[in-house]
Amino acid sequence: MALRVEEQEVIPGEVKVEEPGRCCPVCRKSFPGEPAAECRRYVEVRNITKGDCRLDNVEVGFCRGRCLSRTDVTLEEPYLQSLCECCSYRLDPVTPVRFLSLLCGSGQSEPVVLPVIHSCECTSCQGGDLSRR
Template sequence: MEDMSVKATVTGSKCAQDLTVAGFEWEEACQTCRCVNGLKQCKASCPPLLCDEGEVKVLEDGQCCPVCRKAYTEDPLSQCHRHTEIRNITKGDCRLDNVEVSFCRGRCLSGTDVILEEPYLQAVCDCCSYRLDPQTPVRFLSLHCSSGESEPVVLPVIQSCECTSCQVTQSDFMLSAL
């Protein structure tokens, strides 16, 4: 019986070979490698991947080749931004109709990660916050009351919205079981 074993020694990027089977290849770090004229040549060993519409290529932890997964399409309205709407403002029996009001709404990054130093947890907490108009930070309005008098109110004038730190303290995340 013929010996079909393969002996290959790889030193850096060079190969010293005693191959009894021509064309021997091996897998190494998610690549297919072989020795050609004393040099190690490697190429990606993943098959071509075409994802369907609405999918994206994702490289999952511990895997060599990407896979297709549904694309996460976030509703653009869910991102933190400034909204404006017409509202009727009331305070007790006083009222003012059709007032343009701006406000901030939407999602921002938040999460907690494990770290190897005290306090062992690191929080990222951003909130959808406002920036007031620097020239006119507030509007003064007069609500009309049923008694015929007027009630003054102050309405903030929001110029823009952005994700900013929620100012969470690290003591909120200390591990009590340590």
């Protein structure tokens, strides 16, 4: 059985882009001078504190970057089109959280739960009219 890939037609004003985590390119409007979307996973060693309790040298992962967001007025319905994407995360499917014990000044321990971020990507987020907020 052969795998069939349909060629996507590029609409005028759009360009084919390859997105991380997708097997096939997608078409997006091109805006000259617009920065490219970049959402990446980073790892840092941090000290975790809660009140007088702490645990030093804990490796944590987090997402940081910029994604495409814009609002356009078009000449056809719908007259207002919004694209709002945020740099978001996927938890590790096998171990989504880590359980840690912080050491307190009193000699007690304080349990905390940290998310385990597997990957980061630009995903749709809420946008729109701010006048009602």
